[in-house]
Amino acid sequence: RRFKGIFYNVQQTKLINLYGPTEATVDVTYYDCDLEKEAMIIPIGRPIDNTELYVLDQYQQVVPIGVAGELYLGGV
Numbered sequence: 001r002r003f004k005g006i007f008y009n010v011q012q013t014k015l016i017n018l019y020g021p022t023e024a025t026v027d028v029t030y031y032d033c034d035l036e037k038e039a040m041i042i043p044i045g046r047p048i049d050n051t052e053l054y055v056l057d058q059y060q061q062v063v064p065i066g067v068a069g070e071l072y073l074g075g076v
Contacts, residue, residue, distance in 0.1 A: 019044035021073065028073050029053065050076045 003013035018027040031045025047053050063069040
């Protein structure tokens with residue numbers, strides 16, 4: 001909310017959410033916050049080029065959409 005007033009009221013300004021693992025200094029996802037100006041929760045976005053994301057269970061099997069698991073990154 002704090003940034004909403006700053007970024008959305010300035011002409012030709014774009015707010016982008018970038019996500020990456022704490023253990024590395026890379027960004028692996030990208031989300032254009034202008035797509036949902038009224039959203040209370042901003043998603044981490046989609047993978048950038050040459051990157052893949054997987055949500056896996058404790059046995060490193062892909063879980064269905066909406067099921068909790070660990071986020072795994074590929075192609076970094």
